[in-house]
Amino acid sequence: MTKQEILLAQQEYLFPAVFHYFSEPLVVRRARNQFVYDDEDREYLDFFGGIVTISVGHCNERVNRAVHEQIDRLEHVSTVFATEPQVRLAKTIASLTPGGELTKSFFTNSGTEANDTAILAARCYTGSSEVIALRHSYHGRSSLGMALSGHGNWKLGGAVEPGIVHAHNAYCYRCPFGLTYPDCGVRCAQDVEDLIRTSTSGKIAAVIAEPVQGVGGFITPPPSYFRIVAGIVRNHGGLYISDEVQTGWGRTGGKWFGIEHAGIVPDIITAAKGLGNGMPIGVTVARPEVANALKGLSISTFGGNPVTTTAAKGVIDFIREENLLQNAADTGAYLRSKLEQLQEKHAAIGDVRGMGLLQAIELVEDRRTKAPAAQLTARVLEAARGNGLLIGKGGLYSNVIRISPPMNISPADVDEFAVRLDRSLTSAAAAA
Numbered sequence: 001m002t003k004q005e006i007l008l009a010q011q012e013y014l015f016p017a018v019f020h021y022f023s024e025p026l027v028v029r030r031a032r033n034q035f036v037y038d039d040e041d042r043e044y045l046d047f048f049g050g051i052v053t054i055s056v057g058h059c060n061e062r063v064n065r066a067v068h069e070q071i072d073r074l075e076h077v078s079t080v081f082a083t084e085p086q087v088r089l090a091k092t093i094a095s096l097t098p099g100g101e102l103t104k105s106f107f108t109n110s111g112t113e114a115n116d117t118a119i120l121a122a123r124c125y126t127g128s129s130e131v132i133a134l135r136h137s138y139h140g141r142s143s144l145g146m147a148l149s150g151h152g153n154w155k156l157g158g159a160v161e162p163g164i165v166h167a168h169n170a171y172c173y174r175c176p177f178g179l180t181y182p183d184c185g186v187r188c189a190q191d192v193e194d195l196i197r198t199s200t201s202g203k204i205a206a207v208i209a210e211p212v213q214g215v216g217g218f219i220t221p222p223p224s225y226f227r228i229v230a231g232i233v234r235n236h237g238g239l240y241i242s243d244e245v246q247t248g249w250g251r252t253g254g255k256w257f258g259i260e261h262a263g264i265v266p267d268i269i270t271a272a273k274g275l276g277n278g279m280p281i282g283v284t285v286a287r288p289e290v291a292n293a294l295k296g297l298s299i300s301t302f303g304g305n306p307v308t309t310t311a312a313k314g315v316i317d318f319i320r321e322e323n324l325l326q327n328a329a330d331t332g333a334y335l336r337s338k339l340e341q342l343q344e345k346h347a348a349i350g351d352v353r354g355m356g357l358l359q360a361i362e363l364v365e366d367r368r369t370k371a372p373a374a375q376l377t378a379r380v381l382e383a384a385r386g387n388g389l390l391i392g393k394g395g396l397y398s399n400v401i402r403i404s405p406p407m408n409i410s411p412a413d414v415d416e417f418a419v420r421l422d423r424s425l426t427s428a429a430a431a432a
């Protein structure tokens with residue numbers, strides 16, 4: 001199909017909810033490592049990685065070799081039969097969880113399903129249905145996922161579910177209490193006690209939180225926020241669920257999971273995206289006593305699929321063999337320094353934040369008022385495309401540029417990225 005045929009067919013045959021970036025959608029034909037190629041075979045440096053999903057490079061050769069072998073041997077039987085790839089992956093994941101304490105996995109196809117499973121398990125384990133989520137969070141597109149999400153834009157159909165309340169998050173750049181860290185005493189976290197006492201029965205099933213709020217614009221709370229919240233919730237009988245769909249598998253640098261930076265061992269971790277490097281896989285991994293509470297009939301037909309679990313095992317092996325946890329920390333620090341240099345040059349960059357290779361810049365009209373610069377952000381994305389660079393967008397006000405390249409990039413890639421982003425920021429500001 002030609003590019004035009006693809007775009008016309010998309011309009012005619014797909015739900016309009018399948019939206020894209022850019023005034024003229026980018027048609028992608030192929031990708032390899034850190035590069036994506038359009039219909040004219042034009043090369044783009046991909047610093048968004050298919051929405052924080054390409055963890056080890058597009059079409060990773062070693063991972064895909066294992067996938068090809070597996071797909072020709074056994075493609076699907078469902079979880080009513082036992083297969084080696086599923087248990088091999090579960091055993092590997094158990095060895096990576098904080099303290100080795102989360103040892104039982106339930107596989108699905110997406111982050112949404114991983115979170116649905118986590119909430120179900122927490123409810124079965126505690127006998128309570130009440131859940132605390134955070135404002136500015138995103139947890140998926142099922143009814144439950146949308147109800148958990150603290151982001152009005154993503155609550156289609158007015159998603160509601162009784163028993164879910166939303167706590168303040170630690171959005172230090174726009175503190176909900178108008179305070180400054182650390183003098184604030186992490187008031188937003190302390191407020192969770194009040195939230196539980198005023199807005200719930202006092203007996204909680206769980207809190208669910210992202211270590212870095214992805215869709216929210218890579219909002220990065222201080223580690224003490226999570227420690228305080230976990231303590232309060234556990235005092236009220238609740239479990240701690242860490243949604244690591246964006247932050248898992250080393251992306252935050254130095255650790256397999258983002259929550260480890262706060263020194264917390266969660267009761268449940270959910271993950272997807274980077275685990276499969278593009279293969280559809282989600283996992284809910286829990287302490288055994290929590291997993292054992294989810295009794296009775298529950299099935300995911302494609303969950304634990306031999307092909308996707310083989311891919312995920314290959315991704316984890318690659319991350320280990322190539323020492324990518326360290327690369328995410330080191331190259332992430334280098335990326336951060338480049339963004340901070342750009343902040344000195346471009347007045348529109350109000351905030352630079354993130355961890356490891358999960359970094360963002362928040363664009364504002366004016367650094368004093370912090371008025372969100374949504375239109376400028378859209379122009380920067382377009383300009384970056386013109387400069388052969390793919391970056392992401394996010395935040396409640398659509399004014400945050402999200403940067404999440406594959407974890408096996410080099411400092412030279414970061415240098416090239418910085419040159420192209422600099423050029424894009426300059427031309428987008430001039431076009432105002």
Ligand SMILES: Cc1ncc(COP(=O)(O)O)c(C=O)c1O
Nearest residue numbers: 110111112138139140214245246
């Ligand atoms: C933190 C987080 N949780 C859950 C999800 C939902 O994952 P999926 O789109 O695979 O259902 C996302 C997706 O962006 C996410 O960022």
